[in-house]
Amino acid sequence: MSIVEAVKTAGIIGAGGAGFPTHVKLSSKAEWVIANCAECEPLLKVDxxxxRLQAVKLVRGLIIAAEAVGAVKFGIAIKEKHKETISALERxxxxxxxxxxxxxxxxxAGDEFSIVYEVTGRIIPEGGRPTDCGCLVQNVITLIQIAEAVDEEKPVLSRPITISGAVRNPITVVTPIGTPLEFCIESAGGAEVSDFVVIDGGPMMGKFVDLKKASVTKRTSGFLVFPREHRYVQRRMMKPDEHQKIARSACDQCNLCSDYCPRNLLGHRCWPSRVMRSGLTANPKPDDILNAFLCSECGLCSLWACPIPLPVREMxxxxxxxLRKHEVKxxxxxxxxxxxxxxxxRKVPVHVLMxxxxxxxxxxPAPFSGEPLFPGRLRIQLNAHAGSPALPKKxxxxxVARGEVIAEPSEGALGAKYHSPIDGKVLNISDNILEIGVS
Ligand code: SF4
Ligand code: SF4
Incomplete structure (x- = not known):
């Protein structure tokens, strides 16, 4: 079986970003493969x-990925502060x-555009992808999964995640795909407060999740618990009409949001201050609005740069x-x-941002737990990847048997296969969620 076919069969998607199917990325050509171990989102400790624990397998996955795309250069990008992990990787x-x-x-640092520039000096063009400048960027957990798929024919059944924030016993632990959020929080000692919210991913770009429906997906790097009354939560949970009201009334056009915008610093024509200005005038210039297409949603403008602070990212x-609603491209x-x-x-140090x-x-530190989680019931989200939802086969x-395919994309559609992480029985299927109970 080819590398691409093995990766497709294993149902691998990007483990640290938008969940793009990995077999599609590996079907392209690139000179340079970068393993992304930057983990720049605060509080996450999983990558x-x-x-460190799976350094050999990670390097094996990197070499396989480089072979698939024909790369002549490849390596692991990691913050120099992670000295123990760097020692393991050097070995x-x-x-x-x-x-x-x-x-x-x-x-x-972990944004694909930023990491490509830091490592290679190349700039991904506006609206482009890393392959547009000869690079392929893969999350380190994705690369470990690639090694397991090619060398062991192992599908994606579980993944490591960090469970941290306002929990009693923050941990990093391997969980089956579909592990319910509430089981994860209990496994980390429970929430420290009774009224809390949870983010899937990091505090800068992660999304708030439904406490009753959320579960671990193939791209969940962590669940972070925050007290609902925390000022960070209050800011991020503001409603869109409140954003517009505040943005229109308070922006003084100081330009700091554009000065610190990582895309603007790379030379892209991303000008959040101009998008804010467009809300202040009756007849905004087209370019003032259209540059919103170049935003990565990193959140630095809202949470770091704006002195007021205003909901710039949200705008x-x-x-x-x-623009998309009006079919503008x-x-x-x-x-x-x-x-x-x-x-x-103008690099923003993570500790200052925090x-x-x-x-x-x-x-x-959310140390790694040697004991993987074993919930009795799984909620597997069949649409947690870029493309069309996978269609249930059960x-x-x-x-269902452990490792058996339970859902796959329709013929020719962009998507990923899903496999049962346990021996069990299908309990329910609705809204692109397939529930399995242990038999
Ligand atoms: S969220 Fe703000 S800082 Fe980040 S890319 Fe978008 S405009 Fe720039
Ligand atoms: S930093 Fe804030 S006040 Fe300054 S231009 Fe941007 S949105 Fe307006």
Missing amino acids: QQTS AIYGTSAEIYKLQDYYP MVQTRLA NPFRNQEVEPNKFIAN DKIGITDLDS SVGNS
Whole structure:
């Protein structure tokens, strides 16, 4: 079986981002493969610890990915502060052509555009992908899954996640795909407060989840618990009409949001201050609005740069949604760009960012637990990847065996297969969620 076929059969998707099916990425060509171990989101500890514990498998996955895309250069990008993990990786790359690229501790070091620039000096064009400048970026857990798929024919049945924030016993642990959120929180000692919210992913780009429906997906890097009354939560949970009211009334056009925008610093024409200005005038200039297409939603403008602070990221997102609703397409594509001369001086250190948004006291090492979680019931989300939802191959009441395919994309559609992580029985199927109980 080819590498691409083995990865497709295993149902691998990007473990650290939008969940793009990995077999599609590996079908492209690239000169340079970068393993992304930057883990720049505060509070998450999963990539750095998994890379230390599974360094050999990670390097094996990197070499396989490089072979698939025909890369001549490949290596692991990791923050230089993770000294133990770097030592493990240095031992694992010994005798191979793999390299280690050391990054400073800033946000958003793990953004594909940023990591490609830091490692290679190349800039992904506006509206482009890493392959547009000869690079492929893969999360480290994805690479470990690639090694397991190719060498052991092992599908994605589980993944490591960090469970942290306002929980009594923050941990990083391997969980079956579909593990319910409430089981994860209990496994971390329970929430420290009675009224809380949970983010799937990091505090900068992660999304609030429904406490009753959420579960571990193939791209869940962690669940972070926050007291509902926390000022960070209050800001992020503001309603869209409140955003617009505040944005229109208070922006003084100081330009700091654009000055610190990581895409703007790379030379892209992403100008959040101009999108904010467009809300202040009756007849905004088209380019002031259209540049919202270039936003990565990193959140630095809202949570770091704006002194007031205003919901700048939220206005970028709302503007882009409105443009798409009117079938307007991104006009900024593939122009040659030069980085801003201040790019090296405007990196935002993660510890300063955490202080600013008030989450430093929620940080913890969240050490790796040697005991994987074993819930009695799984809620497997069949649409947790880019593309079309996977279609169930089983019905309610059917028995399923561990590793058996339970859902797959329709013929020709972009998507991923799902496998049962346990021996059990299908209990329910609705709203793209397939529930399995242990038999
Ligand atoms: S969220 Fe703000 S800082 Fe981040 S890319 Fe978008 S406009 Fe720039
Ligand atoms: S930083 Fe805030 S006040 Fe300044 S231009 Fe941006 S949105 Fe307006």
